[in-house]
Amino acid sequence: xxxxxRVWRWDDAKAEAxxxxxxxxxxxALLMKAADTDDPDDAVSMLLGRPRVxxxxxxxxxxxxxxxxxxxxxxxxxxxxxxLSRSEYLRRIxxxxxxxxx
Numbered sequence: 356x357x358x359x360x361r362v363w364r365w366d367d368a369k370a371e372a373x374x375x376x377x378x379x380x381x382x383x384a385l386l387m388k389a390a391d392t393d394d395p396d397d398a399v400s401m402l403l404g405r406p407r408v409x410x411x412x413x414x415x416x417x418x419x420x421x422x423x424x425x426x427x428x429x430x431x432x433x434x435x436x437x438x439l440s441r442s443e444y445l446r447r448i449x450x451x452x453x454x455x456x457x
Contacts, residue, residue, distance in 0.1 A: 362437050 373381055383395040390398035422430075434444035 386398035390401040
């Protein structure tokens with residue numbers, strides 16, 4: 356797999372076959388590395404978006420906007436291209452712009 360701006364794409368040249376316990380151990384190691392934890396169950400929980408119990412997170416708010424249908428269709432295509440939900444895609448592009456220094 357190759358990383359291009361946080362979009363992962365399959366690379367057959369780098370694929371390796373694994374089965375059973377070996378495959379599970381390899382996947383656990385990758386997930387734990389990505390989540391920066393030494394527990395595979397914690398890694399899965401964190402990567403699925405559930406925060407650690409002790410982690411303090413800022414309260415979230417819902418923001419609604421209206422856009423032309425053509426925008427929605429283009430947003431959905433771009434989100435699909437990055438393998439993201441519409442919401443996650445919008446959070447990322449809003450965050451990139453809104454969190455930049457003025």
